[in-house]
Amino acid sequence: MMNVAVVGQGFVGLTLSVFLSSKKLQVFGIENNQNKLKTIQIGKSPFFEPNLDKNLKKCLKLKTLQFVESLNPIFPKIDVVYICVPTPNRNNSIDLKFIKNVIYEISHLLKSTKKKPMIIIKSTVAPQTTNLLLKILSKNSNKILGVDYFLIVNPEFLREGSALDDQMNPHLIVMGCEDSKSQHKIKNFYKKLYPEKIPRTYTNFSTAELIKYSNNAFLATKISFINSISNLCEKIPGANVDDVANAIGTDPRIGSLFLKAGPGFGGSCLPKDLNSFISVYKNFGIQPILLNSVKNVNEKQSDQILSILKNRYKKLEGKTISILGISFKENSDDLRESRSVILIKQLLNENCKVKVYDSLALENTVKLFKNTIEYCNSIYDCSKNSDCLIIMNADKEFKKITHKNISNMHKKFIIDTRRILKISNVEYIALGKNSDNY
Ligand SMILES: NC(=O)c1ccc[n+]([C@@H]2O[C@H](COP(=O)([O-])OP(=O)(O)OC[C@H]3O[C@@H](n4cnc5c(N)ncnc54)[C@H](O)[C@@H]3O)[C@@H](O)[C@H]2O)c1
Known part of the structure; x- marks a missing residue:
C-alpha cells in the first residue's frame, strides 16, 4: 500500500486526506496546530463541511488515516507528499x-530517505513560485529532480460547501511538471484515483500556477461585472439584475454561474488570490487595469449597504441593526474576508448596536467580535427591537422569513442583498432592483 502524507489539515488538506484514505491509500495527515490536531484526531472537523465528520470517523476506524504533528518521523516511508498549507497575503502580495x-x-528529509517521493503542490501559488521551491529543494538536498524525487504543481479547485464531492470529482486536473519522469509518475498515480472522463491538462510549473490564478480572477471578474450591472439596475426604473443575469447566462459564451449579484465576493480564496495576482502584474511592469x-x-x-442605511436614517448612531448570515456564503462557517464582517465593523464605527444570527458561524463570530455585538439563536431574536434587518447570504432559512419571524422589529425595514425574500407590507430594499419594482 502506498503511504501518502498531506501537510496542512485545513479545507483542502483534510478533505483531500479523507478522499485519499477512501481510495485505500495509507494516509498521514500532518497538522502543526495542536488544537486542530487534537480535534481531528478524535474524528471532528475543526470547520463545517457537509458529510466531513461522518467520513472522517469512518477513515479513522478503518485505520487508513491517522494524524500526526510532524512529517519528520514518518518521512522514510512516504511515497507521496501533498503540500496544502496556507498562502495568505502580506502587504497585498503572496506570503510564502x-x-x-x-x-x-x-x-x-530528502537527504536521508531511501524513497523517491513525489511532492505535489496543492496550495495556490503565484507564477514562478515553484521554480523557487525547486531551487530550495535541489540546493539543500543535493538530490536530482526526476531521479531522486518528483515535483508537480497540481492546483486545487474545490468549493467550500461541496469540498468532498469536488475532491472526488474535480472538473479538471491540472498537472504542471518540468521533467518527463514527474509527469509520468503523476499521470499513473491519478489514473487510479480519478475517473477517466475527468479532463486533464499537462503543462509546466508556471502555466499550472497561472491557470489557478486566472481561474479565480475570472470568477471574481464575473461577480464584479454583475455587481456593477446591479448598481445600475437600482437607478433605472423597472430594472431587475436577476432577469439580466438569467438572460445573459443562457448564452453559452457567458454561462450562468457566478452571476449572482450581492454584497461582493469574500472567502479564503478570491480576494487574496486577486490581490497577489495584481502584484504579479506589477512585478512584471504591467498595469493590472482590469x-x-x-x-x-x-x-x-459593501459601502452600498451602508449608504442605503444612511439615506434612510441620516444618523445611524444608536440604531439597532440585525445581520442575518455572517459566513462568506451559506452552508459554511468560514468568516475569512466575509462581507458581513466588513459591514459589522462599519456599523460599529457608526456606533450602531449590532445583532447577528447565523446557524453555522456564530462560534467563529464570537471569537472575532467578542462582546462588541449581540449573538442571537434565531431570526426572531435577532430582529427583536431592530431598526433594520439585513440579509447577507442566501441561507435557505432566510428565504422563508414571515411576518411572525419579524413581529418584534422596531421598524419593519429589510435590506435583502441576495433578493431571496418575498414579503409584503414591510419597507423592503433589494440590491440590484429599482425600488419602483416593489
Ligand atoms: N479553502 C479553499 O476553498 C481553497 C480552494 C482551493 C485552493 N485553496 C488553497 O489551498 C491552500 C490551503 O488552503 P486552506 O483553505 O485549506 O487553508 P487552511 O488555513 O484552512 O488550512 C491550512 C492548514 O495548514 C496548517 N499548517 C500550516 N503550516 C503547517 C506545517 N508546516 N505543517 C503542518 N501543518 C501546517 C495550518 O495550521 C492549517 O490548519 C491555500 O493555498 C489556498 O489558497 C484553498
Missing part, C-alpha cells in the same frame, strides 16, 4: 512563509 517552511523541511477595477467594484459593494 508557510510553504517555504515545509519545503525546507522536506529538502532536509483586475484593479474588479477589486475596486468589490470593495465599494
Whole structure:
C-alpha cells in the first residue's frame, strides 16, 4: 500500500486526506496546530463541511488515516507528499512563509530517505513560485529532480460547501511538471484515483500556477461585472439584475454561474488570490487595469449597504441593526474576508448596536467580535427591537422569513442583498432592483 502524507489539515488538506484514505491509500495527515490536531484526531472537523465528520470517523476506524504533528518521523516511508498549507497575503502580495517552511523541511528529509517521493503542490501559488521551491529543494538536498524525487504543481479547485464531492470529482486536473519522469509518475498515480472522463491538462510549473490564478480572477471578474450591472439596475426604473443575469447566462459564451449579484465576493480564496495576482502584474511592469477595477467594484459593494442605511436614517448612531448570515456564503462557517464582517465593523464605527444570527458561524463570530455585538439563536431574536434587518447570504432559512419571524422589529425595514425574500407590507430594499419594482 502506498503511504501518502498531506501537510496542512485545513479545507483542502483534510478533505483531500479523507478522499485519499477512501481510495485505500495509507494516509498521514500532518497538522502543526495542536488544537486542530487534537480535534481531528478524535474524528471532528475543526470547520463545517457537509458529510466531513461522518467520513472522517469512518477513515479513522478503518485505520487508513491517522494524524500526526510532524512529517519528520514518518518521512522514510512516504511515497507521496501533498503540500496544502496556507498562502495568505502580506502587504497585498503572496506570503510564502508557510510553504517555504515545509519545503525546507522536506529538502532536509530528502537527504536521508531511501524513497523517491513525489511532492505535489496543492496550495495556490503565484507564477514562478515553484521554480523557487525547486531551487530550495535541489540546493539543500543535493538530490536530482526526476531521479531522486518528483515535483508537480497540481492546483486545487474545490468549493467550500461541496469540498468532498469536488475532491472526488474535480472538473479538471491540472498537472504542471518540468521533467518527463514527474509527469509520468503523476499521470499513473491519478489514473487510479480519478475517473477517466475527468479532463486533464499537462503543462509546466508556471502555466499550472497561472491557470489557478486566472481561474479565480475570472470568477471574481464575473461577480464584479454583475455587481456593477446591479448598481445600475437600482437607478433605472423597472430594472431587475436577476432577469439580466438569467438572460445573459443562457448564452453559452457567458454561462450562468457566478452571476449572482450581492454584497461582493469574500472567502479564503478570491480576494487574496486577486490581490497577489495584481502584484504579479506589477512585478512584471504591467498595469493590472482590469483586475484593479474588479477589486475596486468589490470593495465599494459593501459601502452600498451602508449608504442605503444612511439615506434612510441620516444618523445611524444608536440604531439597532440585525445581520442575518455572517459566513462568506451559506452552508459554511468560514468568516475569512466575509462581507458581513466588513459591514459589522462599519456599523460599529457608526456606533450602531449590532445583532447577528447565523446557524453555522456564530462560534467563529464570537471569537472575532467578542462582546462588541449581540449573538442571537434565531431570526426572531435577532430582529427583536431592530431598526433594520439585513440579509447577507442566501441561507435557505432566510428565504422563508414571515411576518411572525419579524413581529418584534422596531421598524419593519429589510435590506435583502441576495433578493431571496418575498414579503409584503414591510419597507423592503433589494440590491440590484429599482425600488419602483416593489
Ligand atoms: N479553502 C479553499 O476553498 C481553497 C480552494 C482551493 C485552493 N485553496 C488553497 O489551498 C491552500 C490551503 O488552503 P486552506 O483553505 O485549506 O487553508 P487552511 O488555513 O484552512 O488550512 C491550512 C492548514 O495548514 C496548517 N499548517 C500550516 N503550516 C503547517 C506545517 N508546516 N505543517 C503542518 N501543518 C501546517 C495550518 O495550521 C492549517 O490548519 C491555500 O493555498 C489556498 O489558497 C484553498
